[in-house]
Structures are given as structure tokens and as C-alpha cells.
Amino acid sequence: MAARVVGRTGRLAAVVRSSAVRLQSRLHGSTGLRSGSQANFFPPLEDAMLPSGSFNNRMALITGGGTGLGRAMTATLSQLGAQCIIASRKLDVLQRTAEEISSQTGNKVHAVQCDVRDPQAVSQCVDQIEALTGLPDVIINNAAGNFVCPSERLSPNAWKTITDIVLNGTAFVTLELGKRLIQNQKGASFLAITTIYAESGSGFVVPSASAKAGVEALYKSLAAEWGRYGHRFNIIQPGPIRTKGAFSRLDPTGAFEKAMIDRIPTGRLGTPAEIANLAAYVSSNYASWMSGAVIRFDGGEYVSLAGEFNELRSVTPDQWKLLEAMIRKTKGS
Numbered sequence: 001m002a003a004r005v006v007g008r009t010g011r012l013a014a015v016v017r018s019s020a021v022r023l024q025s026r027l028h029g030s031t032g033l034r035s036g037s038q039a040n041f042f043p044p045l046e047d048a049m050l051p052s053g054s055f056n057n058r059m060a061l062i063t064g065g066g067t068g069l070g071r072a073m074t075a076t077l078s079q080l081g082a083q084c085i086i087a088s089r090k091l092d093v094l095q096r097t098a099e100e101i102s103s104q105t106g107n108k109v110h111a112v113q114c115d116v117r118d119p120q121a122v123s124q125c126v127d128q129i130e131a132l133t134g135l136p137d138v139i140i141n142n143a144a145g146n147f148v149c150p151s152e153r154l155s156p157n158a159w160k161t162i163t164d165i166v167l168n169g170t171a172f173v174t175l176e177l178g179k180r181l182i183q184n185q186k187g188a189s190f191l192a193i194t195t196i197y198a199e200s201g202s203g204f205v206v207p208s209a210s211a212k213a214g215v216e217a218l219y220k221s222l223a224a225e226w227g228r229y230g231h232r233f234n235i236i237q238p239g240p241i242r243t244k245g246a247f248s249r250l251d252p253t254g255a256f257e258k259a260m261i262d263r264i265p266t267g268r269l270g271t272p273a274e275i276a277n278l279a280a281y282v283s284s285n286y287a288s289w290m291s292g293a294v295i296r297f298d299g300g301e302y303v304s305l306a307g308e309f310n311e312l313r314s315v316t317p318d319q320w321k322l323l324e325a326m327i328r329k330t331k332g333s
């Protein structure tokens, strides 16, 4: 009897999972998941989490919204009723994404070209946004640049390029919009996408780690300073989520992926739709008491890397018997 119920529940869970994956691939493209066995405990739920219409009459700017995680966030906000503006350097990519998402959700997505490293371009981009939709209620600073490289091989321009996109770009977008919103007495939710190594630092991505740490200091500082103008500032630190932009620059041969998945306690990569749901919640009015928050979203990878005894996961029950006997035999110090 119990086995029949478990069997039926298992089949039901499989059906729910496969329809969630179908919806996800329609809106966000393929999940591309590879996983370890414990991933079966943690299937991604990928349909929009918030009630439909949660972003009706709200305008959202997503930098880097044409690809990867920014695209997934745009798709979810648009599905929930927002009018979105996506901004980055490649107008053709932005326009394609904007058309695809608009045609799926029925809500307008605008594409605006902008290199966030250039403060003048940012100011012109905000002029365009004001003309298209008015000042946004939601700003997601998601654009970034990165590549793995031994630090002794970095040129000054390589350092400048990454820190300009990540730290200066985020600052230019945030300050330009912040000042105009303050002038117009309009509140907004600002969200920055950083990463787990913004906290620990990491070799081989030193410009990115330094710049992302700066972004976190910027957002925590403004959370304290600009609450009085109706602005909230929050940070999501994602762990590994497959996107072409990230994986082609951080693991070009694919050699590190398995080791990375093995050390993630939930046994799999995150999915773009999962982070999109979190970003939507943080940017929504359901989170109106959330400001200055730093949310780690990594399947447990950070704590798994940090704890010095975590490698003991590979000790078998028989080996534990021996270890325990040795430990118990020890007397005195």
C-alpha cells in the first residue's frame, strides 16, 4: 500500500517536474542541467512564483537583460506584468530578446543600447528610458564582464575593462537613476547581482572579485543613505548557473564543471528561472521591508567550500567505525 502511494507520488512529482521544465524552456531556453544523485531531492521549480500581475503598472530596467540571467529576470518580470527596458552594448541581441519575450508575455520590452562604462552613454540611456516609460520602479544591475586569468598575466587595460563594467558601470547607472528619482520624489528598488566570491575573494578572477566587492559596499552604503528617498538596495550573490557568457569565459574547456557540481550540497547547478524568481521577489512590494540584504543563492557551495572538515563526506560508514574507535581509545592530551 505504502509502496503504491510512494509510486504514485513519485510519478506525480515526475509529471510536475517535466511540465515545469517545458514551461522553463519555452520562456528561458534549455536548462542544460547536469547533476549529481542528490539533485533528485532538489528539483528546480521554474514557473513564476509571485501572483500574476504583481508587477502591473511597474517599469523595470535590467542591464545586461539581453542574455543569460538578465534575460531570465526580464522574462519573469514581464510575465508578472512589468514593462521592461533591457540595456547593454549589443542592440541586435537586445532587440531579439525584447521581441521574443514581448510576444510570449504580451507586455512591452524595450531595447536600449548602452555601454555602462561610459557615464555620458548612461545619462543618454536614462534620457531614452524617461521618454519611453518614465523613470523605472525597479533597477537590476546585472551587466558584467569576466574571464579567468592568472593575475600576473593581466594588463592594466584588462583590469580596467572588468572593473569599469562591474564597479563603475553599476555606480554610473545607480547614481544617474538615483539622482533623477530623488529629484522626482519617486522611490525604487535597486538590486545588484554580484557573486559568492565577492565575500571570500578568489584567485584567477581578481578584477571581478575586487569590483563585485566594491558593488556590495556601494549597495550596502546606499541602503543606509537613501532609504529616506524611498529607495531599497539589495544584493544577490549567485553560485554557478549555466549561461554561455559565464561558462565560456570561466570554464572554456568544461573541465571544472563536474568538480564544481560535486562540491555543491544540492548536487546541481542553479537555473536562470530560479534566480529570476528570487530577483522578482526582492524587487517586488512583497519585499518592501528588505533593504541592505545580501542573499547568497548557490545551492550551498560557499559553506561547502569553507568548512575545513567537509571533505569527510567521503568517509564510509566502515571507515567511521575505525576512526571512532581510534578517537575513543585516546586518553588524556
Ligand SMILES: CC/C=C\C/C=C\CC/C=C/C=C/C(=O)SCCNC(=O)CCNC(=O)[C@H](O)C(C)(C)COP(=O)(O)OP(=O)(O)OC[C@H]1O[C@@H](n2cnc3c(N)ncnc32)[C@H](O)[C@@H]1OP(=O)(O)O
Pocket (backbone or CB within 6 Å): 144, 145, 146, 147, 148, 149, 153, 154, 155, 156, 157, 158, 159, 161, 162, 195, 196, 208, 238, 239, 240, 241, 245, 246, 247, 249, 250, 251, 256, 257, 260
Ligand atoms: C564551471 C565554472 C563556470 C562558471 C561559473 C562558476 C562559478 C560561479 C561564480 C561565477 C561568477 C561569474 C561572474 C561573471 O561576471 S560571468 C559574466 C561573464 N560575461 C561576460 O564577460 C560578458 C561580457 N564580456 C565581454 O564582453 C568580454 O569578455 C570582455 C573582455 C570582458 C570585454 O570585452 P571588450 O571588447 O570591451 O574588451 P577587449 O578589448 O576584448 O579586452 C580588454 C582587455 O582585456 C584583455 N583580455 C580580454 N580577454 C582576456 C583573457 N581571456 N585573458 C587575459 N586578458 C584578456 C584584452 O587583451 C584587453 O587588454 P589589452 O590587450 O588592451 O591590454
Ligand SMILES: NC(=O)C1=CN([C@@H]2O[C@H](COP(=O)(O)OP(=O)(O)OC[C@H]3O[C@@H](n4cnc5c(N)ncnc54)[C@H](OP(=O)(O)O)[C@@H]3O)[C@@H](O)[C@H]2O)C=CC1
Pocket (backbone or CB within 6 Å): 063, 064, 065, 066, 067, 068, 069, 070, 087, 088, 089, 090, 091, 093, 114, 115, 116, 117, 141, 142, 143, 144, 145, 165, 169, 193, 194, 195, 196, 237, 238, 239, 240, 241, 242, 243, 244, 245, 246, 247
Ligand atoms: N552565470 C553564473 O554562473 C553567474 C553569474 N553571475 C553574475 O550574473 C550576471 C549575469 O551573468 P550571465 O548572465 O551569466 O552572463 P552574460 O554574459 O550572459 O551577461 C552579461 C551581460 O552584461 C552585458 N554587458 C557586458 N558588458 C557591458 C557593458 N560594458 N555595458 C552594458 N552591458 C554590458 C552583456 O551584454 P552586451 O554584450 O550586449 O553588452 C551581457 O548581456 C553578472 O553580473 C554575473 O557576474 C554571478 C555568479 C554566477
